[in-house]
Amino acid sequence: MVAHTERDERTWFECEECGLLFDDRADARQHEGACDAEDPPYLQ
C-alpha cells in the first residue's frame, strides 16, 4: 500500500514495502506496482 506521511510540512506518499518517498501519488502507486520489496527473496 501507499501510505501518506507528513514531513517538512508537505505530504508525501510512502511505499510501505520499501519506505521510498514520493511527492506524487501516481508516482508512488506506479512504483509500488514494480517494487522489488513486495516479494522479498528471504521469504522463499
Ligand SMILES: [Zn+2]
Ligand atoms: Zn517500494
